[in-house]
Amino acid sequence: MTRSQQFQLIPQKEHSASFIPPSTSSKSTSPLPYSAPNAQFAPFLALDCRGLEFTNFHFRGKWLATGEDSGTPFEIDFEEGVEEGRWDDYDEKAEAPVGVSELKAKVERM
Numbered sequence: 001m002t003r004s005q006q007f008q009l010i011p012q013k014e015h016s017a018s019f020i021p022p023s024t025s026s027k028s029t030s031p032l033p034y035s036a037p038n039a040q041f042a043p044f045l046a047l048d049c050r051g052l053e054f055t056n057f058h059f060r061g062k063w064l065a066t067g068e069d070s071g072t073p074f075e076i077d078f079e080e081g082v083e084e085g086r087w088d089d090y091d092e093k094a095e096a097p098v099g100v101s102e103l104k105a106k107v108e109r110m
Contacts, residue, residue: 014050015051019045022045022046059078059085065100069096070094087099
């Protein structure tokens with residue numbers, strides 16, 4: 001048996017990643033809201049990976065945030081206007097500054 005024949009006998013694996021509900025109490029695949037006053041890691045996204053292994057998460061693109069006390073919606077574009085991983089604004093309804101900083105991600109197997 002030649003080497004090329006050996007490779008043909010091995011079934012090809014499918015590589016895929018799909019979103020799954022990040023908590024057992026939810027059926028939605030949407031990210032969970034994050035609100036932790038002590039800045040601890042909290043699950044907000046879950047993926048079912050087949051033949052792939054994620055090692056890092058990069059905060060890119062447009063994200064939606066909501067003022068914790070006022071409910072004011074904010075759109076954060078991490079591609080534009082965010083310098084050095086920090087976003088700041090002012091919440092008119094709450095009369096308070098708001099911001100996102102020190103973004104960190106941790107990838108764990110479930």
